[in-house]
Amino acid sequence: MIQFVRNVRLWFAPEEVRQEGDTPDYRFSLANERTFLAWLRTALALIGGGFAVDQFLPDLRWGWRVGLALALLAAGVLCSLRAVNHWVRCERAMRRGEDLPVSRFPALLSMVVAVVAVAMVVVVLVGWEG
Amino acid sequence: MTTGTPDPVPGPCRDPGLQPERTRLAWRRTTLSGTVVAVLAAKTVLHGGATPASVVAAALCCALWLVFLRIAHERIRTLSATPRPRPLTPPYATAAALCTVALALCGALLVL
Numbered sequence A: 001m002i003q004f005v006r007n008v009r010l011w012f013a014p015e016e017v018r019q020e021g022d023t024p025d026y027r028f029s030l031a032n033e034r035t036f037l038a039w040l041r042t043a044l045a046l047i048g049g050g051f052a053v054d055q056f057l058p059d060l061r062w063g064w065r066v067g068l069a070l071a072l073l074a075a076g077v078l079c080s081l082r083a084v085n086h087w088v089r090c091e092r093a094m095r096r097g098e099d100l101p102v103s104r105f106p107a108l109l110s111m112v113v114a115v116v117a118v119a120m121v122v123v124v125l126v127g128w129e130g
Numbered sequence B: 001m002t003t004g005t006p007d008p009v010p011g012p013c014r015d016p017g018l019q020p021e022r023t024r025l026a027w028r029r030t031t032l033s034g035t036v037v038a039v040l041a042a043k044t045v046l047h048g049g050a051t052p053a054s055v056v057a058a059a060l061c062c063a064l065w066l067v068f069l070r071i072a073h074e075r076i077r078t079l080s081a082t083p084r085p086r087p088l089t090p091p092y093a094t095a096a097a098l099c100t101v102a103l104a105l106c107g108a109l110l111v112l
Helices: A002-011 A014-019 A026-056 A062-096 A105-129 B019-047 B052-081 B090-111
Strands: none
Touching: A002 A014, A002 A062, A002 B090, A014 A062, A026 A062, A026 B019, A026 B090, A062 A105, A062 B090, B019 B052, B019 B090, B052 B090
């Protein structure tokens, strides 16, 4: 968490990243950029899912509907913030010639998505019966 | 964005892996995902009663989409300017991510 706060400074400071180490092959930087964009799309998909829950499950009780939608929106926020953080960390690791950072986030996100999916199945079945 | 000219020798040092083109398309795909979110936001307002707050939130979503489009456009211009494009800089990446965060916050306003 402290590391995260320390990295936030780097998000806005292009010179600080560029001062360290030496510039890697441009193709590695572009690959890192595409990974960042893929995470951003994941975040946008989660946000879109939040809208979709709100729009396309109108028979649900208000609490469940809003709760699920807000959970998906919050997951989207987390995902996009983590995307830029991971991008900065990878960029810096490449400049310093270090190993790329490892992360628990993909496993965590897939567990959350699985739980939300099961919850939606249950909620839709229960809501449909009631 | 060079189309139309059938040039058998595109350039002296074209990347055989087409990395800049793939990155350009990745930006396009991401913008398209943002478009879907903006359209869903507009649909939310049009179908569930349009209160002033929700209209403002949906308008903000569309404005954020325009900002994202602008960021993507700038980056694509940089990518296609030279065969060896400069890497993405932190302000661009942060701006793109913050646009996404702001879209989610507008979404929270709309859903509540």
